[in-house]
Amino acid sequence: MHALIQGIILGVLTAGVYALMASGQTLIFGIMKVVNLAQGAMVILGAYLSYQLFTSFGIDPLLAIPITTVAMFIVGVAVQLLFLRPLKSEDRSELSLLVTFAVALLLEGIMSVTWKTSVRSINTGYANSSWTVFGYQITLVRLWAFLLSIAALLVLYLLLNRTRFGRAIRATVQNPESARLLGVESSRVSALGFGLGAATAAAAGSVYGLLYPFNSGSHYDLISRLLSIVLLGGLGSIGGAVVGALIVSTSSAVVASTISPSWSEMTFFVILLLVLLIRPQGLFGTTARGAI
Amino acid sequence: MQLHNRLRTTSSLVAGLAAIALVITGCASKGGGGSTAATSGANSSPLVIGASVSLTGDFSDSGKAVQRGYQLWADTVNAKGGILGRKVQIKIVDDASSPTQVVTNYQNLINKDHVDLTFGPFSTLLTIPASQVAKRYGYAFLAPAGGGPDVFKQNLNNFFFVQPAPTTQSGDVFANWILSLSPADRPKTAAYAELDDPFSAPIAENIRTKFEAAGIQTVYKQVYPSETQDLSPVMAGIAAKHPDVIIGGTQSVDAYAQIKALVQLKYSPKFMFQSNGANSPLEYPNKVGAANTTGVMSSADWFPGSKASGSDAFTAAYTKKFGGTAQQVDDNSAEAYATGQLIEAVAAKAGKLDNATIISSLHSGSWPTVLGDLSWGANGAPTGEFNLVQWQGGKLLPVYPSGVSQAAPVFPKPNWGG
Structure with a gap:
């Protein structure tokens, strides 16, 4: 029982980070119908950036987020302009898989050369602290990660719902042609939207680096999880990404702590399979456009 | 065209060389083993x-x-x-x-x-x-x-x-040391968290065989796949069982993750052994925090200051x-x-x-x-034993067997950060 509740606590706290990564992924899909296989690599790049800021300048990874998000926003816009925009729109969804995978490999290569392949971790003063509540341990860094992810998701929500830019994005998601007729520059929205997705990856990366050791190859494990989360939640739905992250993260933590770690990775794939059998568009996905 | 010709020339050259190599190796094997071995005495060639x-x-x-x-x-x-x-x-x-x-x-x-x-x-x-x-x-x-x-x-x-x-027998020295303790000092319960890898899980399994034969009860045993990113749930499962000794069949990254999770969960066992990772003098304190290393044991064949x-x-x-x-x-x-x-x-x-x-x-x-x-057995398997090493005061010291030890083993393990 103790292990079960502790597992739930760990899973819920970790879910925030995955929700953040997945929201960027699902946003990019919503705007451009591009499955971004480089999202994991962007998260790891974000983690390396905050690692570097921490080791070189002593900047706390959580405080480094404004810097890393801006940097990664620029990287994201550049990737969209250089690699995705030239694709012809009729075969963009198929080709973009290859292109974003190539971008992931490119980023992995750059990271291996810059930071080598040895495993890094960000050890802040509070990295191992935790609060005891009714005999259960609330890990401080996971709690921070959780709260920060919620805050970042809130910022993203406000950006999408309360700003002109957000309206342009939502309009593009719902009907790109009408949006264009009404004066929304969809190519500009696409570039900025990709940048925004990369910025969420950066924020998630800072938190990820606090929680787990990582190296340039860590993005492979990450992207398979992220894809499962967004598929589970429904491609293009940010709320779905949050719920998907919660399910994936909690189920795997609970199974690892009570049954077996060998089954934990398997569990969410089983859940994913079941959901897709019953509801092929995912939990919150719609078959029509405009799910964001 | 030129490139094509060059390729053709190269490939025929390769084929030719391969044929020559085959003839030579044929001769060499007919000639019997060790024909090219070094000889002694006046030979001054390198x-x-x-x-x-x-x-x-x-x-x-x-x-x-x-x-x-x-x-x-x-x-x-x-x-x-x-x-x-x-x-x-x-x-x-x-x-x-x-x-x-x-x-x-x-x-x-x-x-x-x-x-x-x-x-x-x-x-x-x-x-x-x-x-x-x-x-x-x-x-x-x-x-x-x-x-x-x-x-x-x-x-x-x-x-x-x-x-x-x-x-796979590198952890046996830890089992031997534990079993050399008086029954009152020995752990009663043990937990095993093992990485699914041919060099990690078997080390812990060899220790488990010895412990179970000596009556140390296994309260937890799980093998985790190498892609397991988060070991906190596994360690939470272990902490809930309150074992006296935790044996990590580890490589490196998972060894660090085990310790970090245990520190966060505030569970410090009386004895902690990790097959690898903990025997890395440089990386380990960096990754888990120097203060958390105290009392953790591992095994090593060579260590600084060895005699x-x-x-x-x-x-x-x-x-x-x-x-x-x-x-x-x-x-x-x-x-x-x-x-x-x-x-x-x-x-x-x-x-x-x-x-x-x-x-x-x-x-x-x-x-x-x-x-x-x-020294070796007929199949080349060495017949000796590794040394038990323990982190004490920020240093990795050999503590057992007594012939090589530079310090007495510290037990029970001090609390994390202590």
Whole structure:
């Protein structure tokens, strides 16, 4: 029982980070119908950036987020302009898989050369602290990660719902042609939207680096999880990404702590399979456009 | 067109060379094993030792450490005038961590370069095919790395694993120490968290067999896949069982993650053993926080300040040549260096050096190296024991067996951060 509740606590706290990564992924899909296989690599790049800021300048990874998000926003816009925009729109969804995978490999290569392949971790003063509540341990860094992810998701929500830019994005998601007729520059929205997705990856990366050791190859494990989360939640739905992250993260933590770690990775794939059998568009996905 | 011609020329050249190589290898194998082996006495040509090492690919970090060890030994022995008057020359070729390339490399070293002796590559994966090539041509095969169970199943009499014991038995020293304690001090319950890897889980499993036979109850045992990113839930499962001792069958990253999770969960067992990771003097305190290392145990064959034969000279030469401190010496380099020491010792004792002499000499008696005195069974499995090491005051010290210990083992383990 103790292990079960502790597992739930760990899973819920970790879910925030995955929700953040997945929201960027699902946003990019919503705007451009591009499955971004480089999202994991962007998260790891974000983690390396905050690692570097921490080791070189002593900047706390959580405080480094404004810097890393801006940097990664620029990287994201550049990737969209250089690699995705030239694709012809009729075969963009198929080709973009290859292109974003190539971008992931490119980023992995750059990271291996810059930071080598040895495993890094960000050890802040509070990295191992935790609060005891009714005999259960609330890990401080996971709690921070959780709260920060919620805050970042809130910022993203406000950006999408309360700003002109957000309206342009939502309009593009719902009907790109009408949006264009009404004066929304969809190519500009696409570039900025990709940048925004990369910025969420950066924020998630800072938190990820606090929680787990990582190296340039860590993005492979990450992207398979992220894809499962967004598929589970429904491609293009940010709320779905949050719920998907919660399910994936909690189920795997609970199974690892009570049954077996060998089954934990398997569990969410089983859940994913079941959901897709019953509801092929995912939990919150719609078959029509405009799910964001 | 020009390119095409050149390609054609190259490919016919390759084919021609391959045919010649085939004829030569055919002759060599007909000629009987060890025909190219070194002889002693007046020969003043250099003693060439060939080795294929992973300088690129998955094993490149460890491979380069092995290369440093081989070269350092050669430099040291050459400074003393070489072996039996012959300068030692190490010929290293890269196998890119590939089991097919390693075979080609040793065939070339033996048949084309006619090296006098061969040393082993890095990892069991490469040592198995490589040792078979060496066997075919009657070469002694001394391997400083690659001591997985499958290597010894080959039953090759030319093979010698240059470490105190097969890798999967490296944790036995911890079990032996625990069982040497008085029944009141011994742990009553044990938890095992094991990485699914041929070198990690079996070490913990060997300890479990010994513990269960001695009546130490297993309250938790799980194997986790290598892609497991978050070990907190596993450690939460363990903490809920309150075991006296936790045995981590670990590599490196998972070893750090285990400790971090236990610290966060505020569960400190009376005894904590990790098969690997915790024996890395440099990385471990960086990754888990120096204060959390106190009391954690692991096993090692070489450690800074070891009193084994030639260890001081090795450490001094290593730090002089490659910089850093004694704590930064890679144990893969020490193992490679020990491989050279064995050759030196055989030459000194037998007064000659050829593959047959090396094989027959090493099969009898025990041989001093920087790893301690080594001896082997018929299949090349070393018959000794690793040393139990423990973190005390920020240093990794040998604590058992008493012959090599530099400090008394501390138990129960102090709380995290203590």
